[in-house]
Amino acid sequence: MPAVSTPLSAGRRRIPRPEREQSMLDAAGAAFAAPGFHAASMDEIAAAAGISKPMLYNYFGSKQGLYLAFVERDGRDLLQSMRLAASPNSSAGDRLRAGILAFLTYVDQHRSGWAVLYSEAAAQGGSLAAEVAGLRERIAGMLSSLFDSEAFAHAFVGAGESLANWCLEHPEEPKQRIAQLLMDIAAVTVKPNS
Numbered sequence: 001m002p003a004v005s006t007p008l009s010a011g012r013r014r015i016p017r018p019e020r021e022q023s024m025l026d027a028a029g030a031a032f033a034a035p036g037f038h039a040a041s042m043d044e045i046a047a048a049a050g051i052s053k054p055m056l057y058n059y060f061g062s063k064q065g066l067y068l069a070f071v072e073r074d075g076r077d078l079l080q081s082m083r084l085a086a087s088p089n090s091s092a093g094d095r096l097r098a099g100i101l102a103f104l105t106y107v108d109q110h111r112s113g114w115a116v117l118y119s120e121a122a123a124q125g126g127s128l129a130a131e132v133a134g135l136r137e138r139i140a141g142m143l144s145s146l147f148d149s150e151a152f153a154h155a156f157v158g159a160g161e162s163l164a165n166w167c168l169e170h171p172e173e174p175k176q177r178i179a180q181l182l183m184d185i186a187a188v189t190v191k192p193n194s
Contacts, residue, residue, distance in 0.1 A: 021059060024049045028070050033112035037067055064127075067116075071128055074113035075135040081106050082142065092146045096186055099142070100160070100179040107164040108175070114168070118161055148189045159185060 015023075027048035031040040042063055046053040060066040086098035107114045117132055136157055143153035163178055 020049075020051065024051065024056060024059060024066070025070050025073055028066050029074065029110075029112040029116055032067060032070065033115035037063075042066075068127055068131065070113075071117060071131050074110060074117055075131065077110075077113075078103070078106050078117070079135070079138060079142075082139070093183070096143075096146055097179055097183055100182050101175060103160060104164060104167060104175040104178055107168065108171075111168065114164065118165070147186070152189050156182070156186060 024045070027045045028040070030048065031045045034040075040063070042053050042056055045066070046056050049056075056066060060069055081102045082099045085102035086095045088095075090098070117135070136154075140150070140153040140157045143156055144150045147153050147156070160182060163182065167173060167175070167178055
């Protein structure tokens, strides 16, 4: 007896949950970055991800849950790119330069993620602002091992954020030049034997 063709087997493959979830988060990031959280439509996000609106709610529970999942994922990805930018055996200066370049590259390649992480999320308050504050704290913690001062590490994070936003408005500026500006700022306090 010949196999019966069903609509699923005739042209659509079943997408694994992690892959589908990433697609939903990518669509959500673009929607949240452009018009902002309140203006973003769950219908539009679902359509962009090629799924149904009820599926979005099934995965994330609410629009706020989707937003928080996006912020958590992009924050985790940013930290990982910075951590893996250089060997732990490299000098402090080499690790710092590689981390700065990884940060600037991430911002350039994930503009919607950056927009949500550092502008929209802070405006939302609550758990979103707490997640972004936690991300800043983790980045400053990574930098504290390179600097003589924890306070300077926090100031450096702020300078990096400000320069990243400036870079997005000035794409003609090479990342290496911006990284060097931050390295010049850091030179006053990088631990010599880190």
